Structure formats: structure tokens, C-alpha cells
Amino acid sequence: MKWASRYAPYFLLSFLATGLQSIIPQAYFQGHPRSSAGLGACLFSGAMAALVLVRIGHGIGGPRSLRSMRRATAVGWLTLAVAFVLVCHPPTPAVFWVSYVCCRSADYGLLDMIDRSLVASCRGRDAERHASRAAVSQMAGIVAAPAWFASWGRGRPQALGLALALSGCWWLSRTLGPVVPSQGRSAFSSPRSGGRPVLFLVTVLAVVTVAGLFTSGAVLIVASLGRLPAPIVDTGWLLTAMNLSAAIGAFGAAGLRRDLLVGASLGLCLCTLRLWLGVGSFGMLLVVGIGAGLCYGAFEVGARREATWQQRRMNDGRSLEVFNNGVNYATVFASLLMLGASWASGGRTASIGQKLCALLAGLAALAALSAFTLERFRRFRQEGDVS
Numbered sequence: 001m002k003w004a005s006r007y008a009p010y011f012l013l014s015f016l017a018t019g020l021q022s023i024i025p026q027a028y029f030q031g032h033p034r035s036s037a038g039l040g041a042c043l044f045s046g047a048m049a050a051l052v053l054v055r056i057g058h059g060i061g062g063p064r065s066l067r068s069m070r071r072a073t074a075v076g077w078l079t080l081a082v083a084f085v086l087v088c089h090p091p092t093p094a095v096f097w098v099s100y101v102c103c104r105s106a107d108y109g110l111l112d113m114i115d116r117s118l119v120a121s122c123r124g125r126d127a128e129r130h131a132s133r134a135a136v137s138q139m140a141g142i143v144a145a146p147a148w149f150a151s152w153g154r155g156r157p158q159a160l161g162l163a164l165a166l167s168g169c170w171w172l173s174r175t176l177g178p179v180v181p182s183q184g185r186s187a188f189s190s191p192r193s194g195g196r197p198v199l200f201l202v203t204v205l206a207v208v209t210v211a212g213l214f215t216s217g218a219v220l221i222v223a224s225l226g227r228l229p230a231p232i233v234d235t236g237w238l239l240t241a242m243n244l245s246a247a248i249g250a251f252g253a254a255g256l257r258r259d260l261l262v263g264a265s266l267g268l269c270l271c272t273l274r275l276w277l278g279v280g281s282f283g284m285l286l287v288v289g290i291g292a293g294l295c296y297g298a299f300e301v302g303a304r305r306e307a308t309w310q311q312r313r314m315n316d317g318r319s320l321e322v323f324n325n326g327v328n329y330a331t332v333f334a335s336l337l338m339l340g341a342s343w344a345s346g347g348r349t350a351s352i353g354q355k356l357c358a359l360l361a362g363l364a365a366l367a368a369l370s371a372f373t374l375e376r377f378r379r380f381r382q383e384g385d386v387s
Contacts, residue, residue, distance in 0.1 A: 005172060006118065007133055007134060008172075009110070009172055010115075010134050010137035010138050011137045012141070012165065012169065013107050013108075013110060013111045013138075014137070014138035014140075015142075015144055015145045015148075016080075016084065016103075016107055016141075016145070016162075016166075017107050017111075017141075017327060018141060018142050019146075019148070019149040020046065020103060020104050021043070021327055022146055023145070023146055023149035023150050024087060024088070024100075025039055025043060025100065026039060027149075027150075028090075028096060042100055043331050043335070044331065044332065045097070046101050046103075046104035046105070047327075047329075048328075048332065049101045049102075050104050050105040050107070050109070050325060050328045051325055051328050051329070051332075053106075054109055054321055054325055055321075057109060057112060057113065058112075058318070058321055069113070069117065069177070070176065073110060073113060073170070073172070073176065074170040076109060076110040076113070077166055077169045077170050078167055078170065080103060080106040080107060080110065080166050081163040081166040081167040082163070083100075083102040083103035083106060084099075084103050084159065084162065084163050084166065085159055086103075087099045087100050087103050088159035104328075108325055108328060112320075112321060112324050112325070114172075114176065115134070115324055116320060117177050118176070119311050120177060120311075122308070127308050127312055128305060128308075130308065131301070131307075131308040132253075132254035132301055132304075132305070133254070134304060135254065135300045135304040136247075136251055136301075139246060139247045139250040139251075139300060142243060142246070142247075143243045143244060143247045146239075146240075147240075196310070196374060196377055197310060199373055200306055200307070200310065200319055200370075200374060201319060201322050202366065202367075202370040203265060203367050203370040203371045203374065204303055204319075204323055204326060205326075205333070206363045206366045206367035206370065207265065207296070207299055207303075207364070208326035208330040209329070209333045209334060209337070209363055210268065210272065210360050210363045211296060211330060212330025212331055212333065212334035213330070213337055213338070213356065213359060213363070214356075216334045216335070216338055217338060217341075218238065218239060219231055219232055219235045220352050220356060221275070221353045221356055221357060222235045222282075222285070222353075223350070223353060224350045224351075224353025224354055224357075225282070234285075237286075238285065238286060238289050241289055241290055242289045242290065242293035243293065245291075245293030246293040246294070246296045248293075248294065248297065249296065249297025250297035250298065250301050251297070252297075252298070253298040253300075253302065254301055259378075260298045260299065261299065261302040261303065261306060261371040261375070262368075262371045262372055262375045263298070264295045264296070264299035264302055264371075265299060265364070265368040265370075265371040265372075266368045266371075266372075267291065267292075268292055268296060268299065268367065269361070269364040269367065269368040271289075271291045272292070272361045272363075273364070273365075274288050275288055275357050275360065276357040276360065276361040303323055304323060306319070307322075308320065337359055338356075341355040341356055341359065
């Protein structure tokens with residue numbers, strides 16, 4: 001029961017965040033005039049609002065006392081529940097837009113507060129176990145959300161049921177402790193950090209942008225192969241297989257104690273490079289996608305462990321903030337890259353898909369290089385401590 005109450009919020013918040021990123025806004029804007037522009041603007045504004053809210057929370061140190069922590073999380077759960085009901089059944093487009101921004105920002109704000117509180121309460125090896133379990137819980141939410149919201153989860157009874165579950169989570173705030181203010185950006189120039197936070201942040205941002213860019217342009221990438229009769233259907237199967245393989249990769253990596261960032265980043269780099277060079281058939285594309293999913297799941301576990309370590313040992317909350325808000329950063333970056341690729345290709349589908357593949361390979365190579373350099377820093381410091 002304690003394990004379930006501790007990690008249920010990770011699943012719920014990840015589950016809802018995935019629905020807000022993918023199915024819910026696309027379903028709402030389907031059939032609307034200028035649906036693409038409305039969808040893009042909605043996703044962009046929601047992501048920016050979430051980033052601003054979390055950054056404000058870090059800027060003021062977050063809720064410092066136990067009482068303010070409990071009040072903030074209780075208000076956050078209630079706000080999230082009300083905003084989610086309005087998102088599912090908005091009376092006007094303006095209400096949907098405002099509710100969407102509130103719902104998305106409250107989701108990531110709650111995740112950041114809860115995560116920092118639980119990380120601060122970990123002791124010894126509990127921190128590594130917490131990181132692995134949290135990553136697996138979030139990955140389970142990512143896998144479950146698309147099918148639920150696409151097939152069953154957009155009706156009024158389902159929306160009210162999930163809203164009641166969200167509002168009922170207020171009691172979880174009673175098990176949380178106060179959030180200790182972090183150093184924030186001061187850790188970036190700390191002599192003892194050895195550039196570790198910066199390299200970690202580059203690695204995470206590159207990987208999440210790869211994932212966000214591929215998800216946003218998956219149909220264009222699949223269509224650029226040129227020999228597939230139903231690219232939209234094939235894309236659906238491809239993303240489903242990738243999500244499932246990512247969950248399997250995260251579950252398998254949770255049982256390992258070795259560092260995973262270098263291997264996962266290198267594997268993702270090889271998969272995107274193979275995609276850029278061409279796959280020839282949907283079967284090969286599926287194999288490459290499953291391999292990328294496995295690497296991404298392992299990366300999630302390794303990145304969360306590293307972010308947890310930096311929060312606990314170096315009092316640097318920026319890494320945990322970037323990790324938890326990776327989807328929002330990816331939405332912003334991927335939107336700009338998609339616009340750039342579309343402009344450079346003159347709107348031609350095959351050309352856009354090829355340019356997206358090149359961008360994916362470049363970002364994955366940057367992530368692998370950063371992860372490798374981060375590992376070299378770690379080994380150099382360990383050798384220095386031994387000597």
C-alpha cells in the first residue's frame with residue numbers, strides 16, 4: 001500500500017500529461033477551421049505555461065514549510081481535476097484553451113513538487129530504487145494513455161471518474177515532506193560539479209527533443225519511405241510498438257545498477273542513423289522503432305537516477321526540473337524544428353521527412369557525445385578521489 005500510494009501520482013500525472021500532449025487536443029481541433037494552427041498554438045502555449053510555472057516554483061524555492069507544501073499540493077490536485085473536466089467538455093473554444101493551459105501547467109507543477117519532496121526524503125540506496133520505480137510508473141502512464149483517451153476516456157463519465165481520482169489524491173500530500181530550496185543555476189559553475197549538470201542537461205534535452213520531434217512528424221517520416229500504402233495506420237502501429245518496447249526497456253533497466261546513459265544514448269544514435277540512411281520496408285522500420293523504444297526506456301531510468309543524484313548530493317534541482325518537464329521542452333523545440341524543416345522543404349512531404357530524419361540523427365549524436373563526456377568526467381573524478 002505504501003509503494004502504491006507513493007508512486008500512483010507518478011502514473012496518474014504521466015497518464016494525464018500524455019493525453020494532454022497527444023489525443024485530447026488533436027481530438028478537439030479535429031474538423032475545426034485552421035485545425036493545424038490551433039493545435040500547434042495550443043500545444044506551444046500549454047508547454048510554455050508549464051515551464052514558466054515550474055521555473056517560478058524553483059525561483060522562489062518552492063513551498064518551504066510542511067504546511068505550505070500540503071496546501072499547495074491539495075490546491076494543485078483540485079485545480080487539475082476541475083481543469084481536466086473543462087478540457088474534456090468545454091462550452092467554448094476559449095474555455096478549452098484556458099483550461100488546457102491550466103491543466104497542463106498544474107500537472108507538471110504538481111509532478112515537480114511531489115518529486116522533489118520524495119527525493120529529499122530518500123535515504124541511501126532508497127534514492128536509486130525510488131528513481132527506478134518512478135521511471136517505470138511514468139512509463140506505464142505513457143503507454144496506457146493513448147489507447148485509453150483515443151478509445152474510451154473522452155466521455156463525460158470517464159472524465160468525471162478520473163477527476164474524482166485526481167481530487168482524491170489530496171491525501172497524498174499528508175505523506176510528503178517540505179521541499180528544500182535548491183541551488184538552481186549556481187550549481188552550474190560549482191568547481192566540484194566538473195560541468196556535470198550542464199552535460200546532463202544537454203543529453204536530456206537532446207533525447208527528449210528526438211522523441212518529441214519523431215512523435216510530431218512520425219506520419220511525415222513514414223510517408224517519406226514512399227512504398228507504404230497506409231502511412232497513418234502504419235504510424236499508429238509503429239508508435240504503439242515503440243511505447244511498449246520503451247516500457248519493457250525501462251522495466252528491464254530498473255533491475256540494473258550500472259550506469260545506463262551512455263549505452264542508451266549510443267543505441268538511440270545508431271537507430272536514428274539507420275533511419276536517416278533508409279530502412280527499405282515497414283518491417284525494418286518496425287525493428288528500428290522497437291530498438292529506439294528499448295533505448296529510450298533505458299535512458300529514462302538512467303536519466304532519472306542521475307537527476308535524483310544531483311538533487312540529493314549537489315542540491316541542484318535544475319536537473320530534476322528539466323527531466324520532469326522534458327515533454328514541454330521537446331514540444332517547444334520540436335515545434336520550431338518542424339517549422340524550419342517545412343520551410344526549408346517548401347512543403348514537400350518526402351523532403352520534410354528526410355530533413356526530419358537528419359535532424360533526429362544529429363540530435364541523437366549530440367546526446368551520445370554529451371553522455372560519453374559526462375561518463376568521462378565521472379570516471380576522472382572517481383580516479384582523482386581514489387588517488
